[in-house]
Amino acid sequence: MSNSYTEKINIYIAVDVQTVKHYFNAHDPSPLYKKEISQKFEKYILNAVISAKRYSAIFYKLNCDGAVNKQYAEPLMHAIKRHFAIKKAIRQEEFAKFKKRNFVQLAISCALVIICQAILPLLISESAGSIYNGLKNCLDVFSWVILWKPIYELLFSWNPYLKDILLLSKLSTSEVIIIDDKTNTEFEQPKQFNVRDEVEVSNSLTYESLLSN
Numbered sequence: 001m002s003n004s005y006t007e008k009i010n011i012y013i014a015v016d017v018q019t020v021k022h023y024f025n026a027h028d029p030s031p032l033y034k035k036e037i038s039q040k041f042e043k044y045i046l047n048a049v050i051s052a053k054r055y056s057a058i059f060y061k062l063n064c065d066g067a068v069n070k071q072y073a074e075p076l077m078h079a080i081k082r083h084f085a086i087k088k089a090i091r092q093e094e095f096a097k098f099k100k101r102n103f104v105q106l107a108i109s110c111a112l113v114i115i116c117q118a119i120l121p122l123l124i125s126e127s128a129g130s131i132y133n134g135l136k137n138c139l140d141v142f143s144w145v146i147l148w149k150p151i152y153e154l155l156f157s158w159n160p161y162l163k164d165i166l167l168l169s170k171l172s173t174s175e176v177i178i179i180d181d182k183t184n185t186e187f188e189q190p191k192q193f194n195v196r197d198e199v200e201v202s203n204s205l206t207y208e209s210l211l212s213n
Contacts, residue, residue, distance in 0.1 A: 008057050011048045011174075013076075015064035020072045024079070033075035037083050045080070045171065052167060058174040065180050073178055081172045088168035095161040098153075106150035113143040 013023075024035040049058055060080070062073050116139055 007055070008059070009049055009052055010059050010061050011045055012061050012063060015062045015073050015076060016069045020076060023076065033078040034082070035079050037079060042083070049167060049171070054166065058170045060174055060176045062176065062178045064178060070178065077176050084168050085172040088165055088172055091161065091164050091168060095165065098158070098161060102150045102153045106147070106154065109146040109150060112146065116143070
């Protein structure tokens, strides 16, 4: 695929009174800006960025016109970014558990191999010849088997975690551009929005602030 298709990726979302309700879980009674987005809508966003690379820039482009429709843009984007920020935090926790589990397995395996290699000469003398060599070969195979899994996981299985974390980070912080079809113009969404003129929610989210909501 050409780099021109992956350096900049646009996620187009239509925002109006009729369509915005379909983006959320119908069973969630929370306010609009805290609602859980639907699985179908999440799948649409993830499919839109399936070609994203490490340095790809992702933009949300909201197609809405008129003051009535634009009032849904900011709470909708907060719900979307909040959703992917939580997904990112969950993935980071899974990555931390993955590293801890495999490092513990590697440490236990190494300790077991060292103990076995140290005990074998005490149990059987090297003068035993073929018996000692046979057990030594079996022990070498056993050592390779128990060390292979954690080493393989640590060397080759960490990249999907980092790839997902990077993508989710972009989806939770990407720039929002509102497209007004009537004037054929694009402009950036304000950094904050008001919910009933009382609650201000920043686009820059942390996991702790999400948990407190």
